[in-house]
Amino acid sequence: SQTIHQWPATLVQPVGSPLSLECTVEGTSNPNLYWYRQAAGRGLQLLFYSVGIGQISSEVPQNLSASRPQDRQFILSSKKLLLSDSGFYLCAWRDGTGDTEAFFGQGTRLTVV
Amino acid sequence: DQQVKQNSPSLSVQEGRISILNCDYTNSMFDYFLWYKKYPAEGPTFLISISSIKDKNEDGRFTVFLNKSAKHLSLHIVPSQPGDSAVYFCAANLGGGADGLTFGKGTHLIIQP
Numbered sequence: 001s002q003t004i005h006q007w008p009a010t011l012v013q014p015v016g017s018p019l020s021l022e023c024t025v026e027g028t029s030n031p032n033l034y035w036y037r038q039a040a041g042r043g044l045q046l047l048f049y050s051v052g053i054g055q056i057s058s059e060v061p062q063n064l065s066a067s068r069p070q071d072r073q074f075i076l077s078s079k080k081l082l083l084s085d086s087g088f089y090l091c092a093w094r095d096g097t098g099d100t101e102a103f104f105g106q107g108t109r110l111t112v113v
Numbered sequence: 114d115q116q117v118k119q120n121s122p123s124l125s126v127q128e129g130r131i132s133i134l135n136c137d138y139t140n141s142m143f144d145y146f147l148w149y150k151k152y153p154a155e156g157p158t159f160l161i162s163i164s165s166i167k168d169k170n171e172d173g174r175f176t177v178f179l180n181k182s183a184k185h186l187s188l189h190i191v192p193s194q195p196g197d198s199a200v201y202f203c204a205a206n207l208g209g210g211a212d213g214l215t216f217g218k219g220t221h222l223i224i225q226p
Contacts, residue, residue, distance in 0.1 A: 006156075034213045043119075043218035044157070044202060051211045059213070090156050092213070099145035099164065099206055102214055104156030 002027035006091045006105030013112055019064075019078040021108050023091030026072065031093040033074040034102065035066055038088040050074060051096065086112045116140045117205050119217035127225050132190040134220050136203030139184065143205040147214065148177060148188045151200045160201075161188070190222075198224045 006023045013019060025031050035047040046059045048066035056066050063082050067075045074091055091105040118137045126132045134148075144165040149157035163170040163177045163186065170177050176189045190197055200221050204214040 009154075032211045036213070036216075041218075043117075044204075044216040046213040046215070049211060049213045088154075092156075094211075096211065099162075101147055101159040101162055102204075103159065104149075107154065107156045109154065 002093075002103065004091060004093055004103055004105045006108060008108060009106060010109045011111070013081050013110065015083055015112055016080050019076070019081050019085070019110070021076040021089055021091075021110075023074045023076075023105055024072055025074075025093045028072070028093070028095070030071060030096050032096050033068060034092040034094070035064075035074065035076050036090040036092060036104075038090065038107075040087070044090065048076070081112045083112050086110055115217075116143075117203055117215050117217040119201075119203055119220050121220050122218070123221040123223065125223045125225055126193050128195060129192045132188075132193045132197065132222055132224070134188040134190075134201050134203075134222065136186050136188075136217055137184055138186075138205050140205070140207070140215075141184070142207050143215075145206040146177070146179060146186050147204045147206070148175075149202040149204060149216075150197075151202060151219070157202055193222075193224050195224050195226065198222060 003026045033050045036044045050068040089108045092102040094102045147162040148160040151157040161172050161175045179186045200219040202219045203217040
């Protein structure tokens with residue numbers, strides 16, 4: 001069966017510090033991978049998606065970037081965090097074919113102080 | 114512009130009664146719709162979905178109805194149980210693409226004993 005791992009679960013970082021959140025998927029190959037953010041009082045906002053190694057599409061211009069160095073690994077990064085980057089970050093994967101549901105990781109609560 | 118709207122931030126229902134959560138969308142190109150359930154500090158979990166070629170899909174206590182002409186869908190939970198208390202997100206997908214799901218802002222369902 002497929003599983004998705006996301007870490008860390010909680011992170012407190014000072015303004016201006018770098019960020020690296022990692023997500024890995026097991027039990028499937030060539031998944032579509034996604035990073036979402038849930039800010040307080042808001043829905044799930046799509047940040048980045050990837051259909052293959054090295055292929056990244058950005059939905060919202062911002063202080064963050066994403067990379068996919070391996071088929072089942074998706075990384076969310078920032079060189080310098082802003083206070084507004086605080087939120088709940090979720091990684092998700094979908095089968096690359098047809099209309100299917102997305103499966104989410106457990107999320108990372110990021111607080112920038 | 115929000116393409117998927119959940120206009121009720123919260124809903125309170127008595128245990129054993131029916132819970133009805135509503136969702137409206139604006140993009141007529143959406144062809145696949147999903148409902149997710151989310152507990153605090155966890156990732157959303159998939160509940161039920163419906164293709165645009167159908168108007169109803171049922172899975173146990175959960176039924177999703179789709180009214181394409183009104184661009185409206187609803188999730189019915191019957192009977193409602195205490196464990197159903199959570200935030201419910203409506204999501205929509207553009208046909209065949211790798212783009213991520215578009216989510217509403219969620220409805221917090223509270224089941225009263």
